[in-house]
Amino acid sequence: MSGLEEFVDQTVQIATNDGRIIVGMLKGFDQLTNVILDECHERVYSSTQGVDQVVLGLYIVRGDNIAIIGLIDEQKDSKINLSQLRAEPLKPVVH
Amino acid sequence: VTTTNALRMLFFSFFKTLVGKEIVVELKNDIAIRGTLQNIDQFLNIRLNDIHVIDDAKYPHLLSVKNCFIRGSVVRYVQLPAEHIDTELLQEATRREGQQNKK
Numbered sequence: 001m002s003g004l005e006e007f008v009d010q011t012v013q014i015a016t017n018d019g020r021i022i023v024g025m026l027k028g029f030d031q032l033t034n035v036i037l038d039e040c041h042e043r044v045y046s047s048t049q050g051v052d053q054v055v056l057g058l059y060i061v062r063g064d065n066i067a068i069i070g071l072i073d074e075q076k077d078s079k080i081n082l083s084q085l086r087a088e089p090l091k092p093v094v095h
Numbered sequence: 096v097t098t099t100n101a102l103r104m105l106f107f108s109f110f111k112t113l114v115g116k117e118i119v120v121e122l123k124n125d126i127a128i129r130g131t132l133q134n135i136d137q138f139l140n141i142r143l144n145d146i147h148v149i150d151d152a153k154y155p156h157l158l159s160v161k162n163c164f165i166r167g168s169v170v171r172y173v174q175l176p177a178e179h180i181d182t183e184l185l186q187e188a189t190r191r192e193g194q195q196n197k198k
Contacts, residue, residue: 003134003142004164013160017169019124021156033140033166045156067122067169070146070160077159087155093123093169 004029007071012037014061015068019090021045023072024059033063043082045090050083067093102192103137109185110135110173119149119174120165126154128163139167 004026012026014035024040037059044052114132120141121127127150130143144162148154157163 003136007164013157015124015126015156017124043156063166066166067124068126068128068157068163068165070157070163072159073161074159076161080158085155088153090126090154090156091124095123095168 004033004035004069007069011072011074011077013043013068013070013072014066015070015090016061017065017067017093019092021090022056022059022061024056026069030063033066033069035061035063035066035069037061045085045087047086047088049086051085053082101195102189103139105188105192107135107137107139109188110139110141113175113179116176116179118143118176120170121172121174122165122169123171124169126157128157128165130163133162136167139170141165141167141170141173 007026010026011023014022016022021043022037022040023043024037026035027038028036040056040059042054042056044054114134116132117129118132119127119129126148128143128146128148130146133144134142142164146160146163148157
């Protein structure tokens, strides 16, 4: 396995196929890339307003729907001013 | 089914030779990410280190991410360093696979 083991018990950011960004603590995963995220929230990006964070809780995200799992660098993340950030939401994945 | 499996193993083996090299992965949602190939698995899921998003002004979503895992199913293209690829070797290997498949 390419190794999601290294990401376990750390904060990760998941980009889903429908263009969402979900941030949470990676608790588990399997061969199909199904993932367990604890204390997660969705970051909603908008070109007109700052980033909105929606609290979600404990989630299982199905592997089919996952595009990227990124390991969050806490130092870098704390420097970002989310309320000032303007961006279009990610595009959905087209197969 | 055995035919496609053989070809998949070929690309898996090919990508393993590129571990440590810098590549650019373009995804099916149009994001392109440059990074060092850290690992690859049988599903061609890609682990990239020290990433840099191409056009990060348009895609600031990954600003806080240094290392990432990209699901194989979502990759559109992988841009490779030409100097590290033996295209003739690749051609030979795929030709061999193709001949095996015909049998």
